[in-house]
Amino acid sequence: MLTSIATVSISGTLDAKLAAIAASGFCGAEIFENDLLTTHLGAREVATLMRDLGLACTMFQPFRDLEGLPAPARGRAFDRLERKFDVMGELGTDLLLLCSSCAPQADGDRARILADLAEAADRAGRRGLRIGYEALAWGRHVNDHRDAWALVRDVDHDALGLVLDSFHSLARRIPAGSIGDIRPDKLFLVQVCDAPQLDMDYLGWSRHFRCMPGQGDFPLDAWAEAIRRIGYTGYWSLEIFNDRFRAGSAAAVARDGYRALRLLESGIVEGASSTPVLPARIAPLGVSFIEFAASTAEAEALAAMLRPLGFRPTARHRSKDVTRWTQGAINLVVNCEPEGLAHSFDVVHGASVCAIGLTVADVPAVLARAEALAIPRFTQAIAADEWPIPSLTGVGGSLLYLVDAASEPAMWAHEFPQAIEDSAPGALTVVDHIAQTMQFEEFLSWLLYYVALFDLAKTPQLDIADPMGLVHSQAVETRDKKLRFTLNGSLARQSLSSRFIQNYFGAGVQHIAFACPDIFAAADAAIAAGLPRLEIPRNYYDDIAARWGLDDALVEALAARDILYDRDGEAEYFQFYSRAFARRVFFELVERRGYQAYGATNAPIRLAAQARHRPVLID
Numbered sequence: 001m002l003t004s005i006a007t008v009s010i011s012g013t014l015d016a017k018l019a020a021i022a023a024s025g026f027c028g029a030e031i032f033e034n035d036l037l038t039t040h041l042g043a044r045e046v047a048t049l050m051r052d053l054g055l056a057c058t059m060f061q062p063f064r065d066l067e068g069l070p071a072p073a074r075g076r077a078f079d080r081l082e083r084k085f086d087v088m089g090e091l092g093t094d095l096l097l098l099c100s101s102c103a104p105q106a107d108g109d110r111a112r113i114l115a116d117l118a119e120a121a122d123r124a125g126r127r128g129l130r131i132g133y134e135a136l137a138w139g140r141h142v143n144d145h146r147d148a149w150a151l152v153r154d155v156d157h158d159a160l161g162l163v164l165d166s167f168h169s170l171a172r173r174i175p176a177g178s179i180g181d182i183r184p185d186k187l188f189l190v191q192v193c194d195a196p197q198l199d200m201d202y203l204g205w206s207r208h209f210r211c212m213p214g215q216g217d218f219p220l221d222a223w224a225e226a227i228r229r230i231g232y233t234g235y236w237s238l239e240i241f242n243d244r245f246r247a248g249s250a251a252a253v254a255r256d257g258y259r260a261l262r263l264l265e266s267g268i269v270e271g272a273s274s275t276p277v278l279p280a281r282i283a284p285l286g287v288s289f290i291e292f293a294a295s296t297a298e299a300e301a302l303a304a305m306l307r308p309l310g311f312r313p314t315a316r317h318r319s320k321d322v323t324r325w326t327q328g329a330i331n332l333v334v335n336c337e338p339e340g341l342a343h344s345f346d347v348v349h350g351a352s353v354c355a356i357g358l359t360v361a362d363v364p365a366v367l368a369r370a371e372a373l374a375i376p377r378f379t380q381a382i383a384a385d386e387w388p389i390p391s392l393t394g395v396g397g398s399l400l401y402l403v404d405a406a407s408e409p410a411m412w413a414h415e416f417p418q419a420i421e422d423s424a425p426g427a428l429t430v431v432d433h434i435a436q437t438m439q440f441e442e443f444l445s446w447l448l449y450y451v452a453l454f455d456l457a458k459t460p461q462l463d464i465a466d467p468m469g470l471v472h473s474q475a476v477e478t479r480d481k482k483l484r485f486t487l488n489g490s491l492a493r494q495s496l497s498s499r500f501i502q503n504y505f506g507a508g509v510q511h512i513a514f515a516c517p518d519i520f521a522a523a524d525a526a527i528a529a530g531l532p533r534l535e536i537p538r539n540y541y542d543d544i545a546a547r548w549g550l551d552d553a554l555v556e557a558l559a560a561r562d563i564l565y566d567r568d569g570e571a572e573y574f575q576f577y578s579r580a581f582a583r584r585v586f587f588e589l590v591e592r593r594g595y596q597a598y599g600a601t602n603a604p605i606r607l608a609a610q611a612r613h614r615p616v617l618i619d
């Protein structure tokens, strides 16, 4: 795939953008006119810089409001076009993007539009240049790629072709089948973006909510596959307008963009069953372990929460100050080593989750895919007799270990040979989900990380009301639901999510939910053993009784234990929360009776209950 990105997609000055684009591995870049107008570099210097960086200039864009104008506006538009042709000569690109007109005075008469496009093509052709015509979703008379294609086809001039942009086609839900009519030699460029499914005006949606392929809801694979099928071999160019990306790091957004195009490419090629461009995307089998970094004192405080939850310290590491806590199929590892990554993590963040181990059937395949997606591998020195577990850099600098399913029992036996206590017959069985909190600007980046690396599906994005602001929340999960992450990002400085990030100095695990078959027994055992629990107001129980028509005995049983309740049809969900450990991480116990979501309606109740335990920040 020939990869390109429009400079408007990322933050910074034009020279910094181009450097970040080149460093991420793109073959080319579209120069967005505003970036050229605001740079201190002349167009020829931009061309030289791009050549030095090894980037092709794939297009100059945009040119607006040309066709259908009355005189004298028409003459002025064509004069303006000639001036832009001059700039293109200096920039070293032969392709200009022409957007369908939005001018109020533009005539929709088809013969006039054809004549204007033909004249523009003539003028471009005389100078060895080309024009790519794009139907904006909000174009005044032309707003559908089928109409734009019919015009290009009927003008039938070598210098006039079509630019397809996934936003304009998919926002209008134009069937991908219509792409089959387009001649590949007339498709001059393909622009790609994803977007969340929103019910709003096309212009605002496009200008603020475009995102990278894989981060939104558009059916991009089928759209891109239709383009591949006609035999298109040109550039696939990202064109993303997004306020978050403009506020983010140019290098990180360019890296995500490259990763997203590789993901799109692999989706097309997988569909076409030819040679895969990326190693296959596999689904992890589940959570092998969760590792906490802690000082010795913090480890004691953590133990005081783990014991009432039914965990027991069952083994010590062969050579390190690391303890394995178990219950059911759950493994928690508490690392008190005075050096290494866990220790640095504890110093920076305080006691917290520094690593997550995922069980996978094919570790080399995941590593190869990570490498192709430019996801960095983490390596640190290990002792000669230590079990090597490959790891990748994950959220907030934590690690994602890849544990080989076949040798997992052998790994535990080797690494933790010294028994401490027997496992207790606890109420908890497996890790249900892991909640990670991050800066709003990083949210889409981590979402892409998970869906690009693994075969994980994403749930629709939700906005959850925090007492101090809104929190975006979205889950990624395997189809069998054995691995679930919920991702949370907040813009509001005082929201609990943001305060977590401030307290924690970065993104990380905010809570861990354990599954149990009997929430009442699990809550009773935890309460009896002295677990500090989150208290839920009585008003909440009056409300759910009325909302769901629950019988009094059930409502009393929930209220007595501070258990939250949600329902989806006949499916039921029960949630019980601990107070936060070290003001950062808390634990959740859940029982699912056919329910597959995460109790979003209860999140504001939980957040408000947690906020009561926090001092108000005064700035």
Ligand code: MG
Residues within 6 Å of the ligand: 134, 165, 191, 239
């Ligand atoms: Mg476009």
Ligand code: MG
Residues within 6 Å of the ligand: 433, 435, 486, 511, 513, 588, 598
């Ligand atoms: Mg949860």
